[in-house]
Amino acid sequence: xxxxxxxxxxxxxxxxxxxxxxxxxxxxxxxxxxxxxxxxxxxxxxxxxxxxxxxxxxxxxxxxxxxxxxxxxxxxxxxxxxxxxxxxxxxxxxxxxxxxxxxxxxxxxxxxxxxxxxxxxxxxxxxxxxxxxxxxxxxxxxxxxxxxxxxxxxxxxxxxxxxxxxxxxxxxxxxxxxxxxxxxxxxxxxxxxxxxxxxxxxxxxxxxxxxxxxxxxxxxxxxxxxxxxxxxxxxxxxxxxxxxxxxxxxxxxxxxxxxxxxxxxxxxxxxxxxxxxxxxxx
Numbered sequence: 001x002x003x004x005x006x007x008x009x010x011x012x013x014x015x016x017x018x019x020x021x022x023x024x025x026x027x028x029x030x031x032x033x034x035x036x037x038x039x040x041x042x043x044x045x046x047x048x049x050x051x052x053x054x055x056x057x058x059x060x061x062x063x064x065x066x067x068x069x070x071x072x073x074x075x076x077x078x079x080x081x082x083x084x085x086x087x088x089x090x091x092x093x094x095x096x097x098x099x100x101x102x103x104x105x106x107x108x109x110x111x112x113x114x115x116x117x118x119x120x121x122x123x124x125x126x127x128x129x130x131x132x133x134x135x136x137x138x139x140x141x142x143x144x145x146x147x148x149x150x151x152x153x154x155x156x157x158x159x160x161x162x163x164x165x166x167x168x169x170x171x172x173x174x175x176x177x178x179x180x181x182x183x184x185x186x187x188x189x190x191x192x193x194x195x196x197x198x199x200x201x202x203x204x205x206x207x208x209x210x211x212x213x214x215x216x217x218x219x220x221x222x223x224x225x226x227x228x229x230x231x232x233x234x235x236x237x238x239x240x241x242x243x244x245x246x247x248x249x250x251x252x253x254x255x256x257x258x259x260x261x262x263x264x265x266x267x268x269x270x271x272x273x274x275x276x277x278x279x280x281x282x
Contacts, residue, residue, distance in 0.1 A: 011130075015146040018072075018097075018123045018131040023144060025067050029060045029119040030137030033104060037138070043111050052107050057081050060103035060119065068099050068121075075099055075123070078250060080223045089252065098124045098250045102223040105134075106198030115139055120200035122226035127248040129230035134200045143204040143231050151207050151234035160236040163212035164265035166191050171213040171262070171270075172202040182217055187273040191266075199259075203228025206261055207235035213262030213270060217242050219255045229261070238267035243276060 006014070036056035043054050061081035069077060076092025078084065079101040084092075092098045099121070104110055106117035115138035123131040130147040143158075145151040151158050163169040170192045180188050194211065196202050202214045203225060214232075226249045233239050241247060242258030249256075260270060 012146075012148065015123075015125075015130045016149065019133070019144060019146045021068065021071055022121045022123065022131055022133040023142070025064055026119045026121055026133045026135035026142070027137075028067065029064060029103065029121075030135060032056065032060050032063060033110075033117075033119070034137050037110055037113070037117075041111075052111055053081065054104070054107060054111060056110065057104045057107060061101070064099075064101055064103060064121070068101075072097070072099070076250070077101075078223060078254065079103065080221065084254065092250060093252060095250075096126060097130075100124050100129070100223050100226040100249055102200065102221075105200040105224055106196075109197040114197070116196050116198055116201055118198045118200045118204075120198075120223065120227045122230060122249075124226055124249040127250060129226050129249060132227035132230040134204045134227050134231060136198075136201065141204075143207065143228075145207075145231040145234040147230065147234070149234070151231045153204075153208055158208050158235050160206060160232070160263050161209040161212050163263045166266065166269050169212040169262075169266050170194060171215060171266075172196060172205060172211050173215040177215055177217050182275075183273050184275055189270060189273050191270075199224040200228040203232045203259070203261065206237055207232040209235075213260075213266045215242070215258075215260050215270065217258045219257060220259050221255050222249045222251070223254075225256065225259055229259070232261050236263070237261045238264045240267070240271070242274060244271050 033056045076095035076098035102120040105120045110117040119135045121133045122129045132145045134143040206214045239261040
């Protein structure tokens with residue numbers, strides 16, 4: 001006999017229980033990472049343009065895998081620092097819920113002695129994030145969200161800005177994203193640009209209302225954005241890939257085709273100026 005589908009109330013309770021688990025895990029991650037950040041530490045280059053990895057990334061990954069996997073053994077696992085071997089990939093692709101984890105997002109900031117790196121933790125259910133934490137221990141900023149329950153910063157509800165005018169709005173993006181070649185001819189947006197290394201932090205800053213939009217045109221690893229995407233969405237942001245398609249997570253390829261998010265008006269205005277010549281399902 002087929003088990004009945006869980007009720008909306010039961011799902012909401014599960015999402016909040018998962019969020020509580022992620023919060024505990026994120027704080028434990030900070031307790032491992034901060035002492036390493038404070039001293040000289042080992043750093044390796046992963047090669048193929050994948051960037052650096054530190055002993056803290058690996059230690060946090062091991063701890064999170066043990067803690068989260070022990071608490072939810074039926075959940076799949078996708079992490080930047082865990083090899084997505086065929087058996088592991090097959091298991092996560094067939095799982096109803098999956099942990100999507102970046103042990104340290106913004107490793108370059110970490111190795112440079114900066115404070116804007118983050119732990120990014122999400123639970124993805126059937127392709128959509130349902131519980132999320134982005135934690136910056138050195139800034140004492142804990143961003144959290146659960147599906148349908150809103151977004152918070154250190155327990156206080158947050159919301160995106162009310163920006164509607166590109167001329168007076170702000171966007172987090174890398175400098176190359178503002179090259180005219182990436183926009184429709186003559187339609188480079190008149191928007192003030194800023195930057196933070198951590199993608200998860202960029203998404204969360206838009207959710208907090210400190211910036212009006214965020215854009216990355218490069219393919220984006222799911223572990224960098226799953227948590228921040230839910231936090232921004234629950235704060236009222238419009239969220240999509242660079243072509244305007246909804247984001248889905250726990251894919252075989254493990255990346256999205258860029259990320260565009262912002263207040264609904266600014267998101268629409270930016271999307272209108274981006275080239276849409278490429279097939280959306282390429």
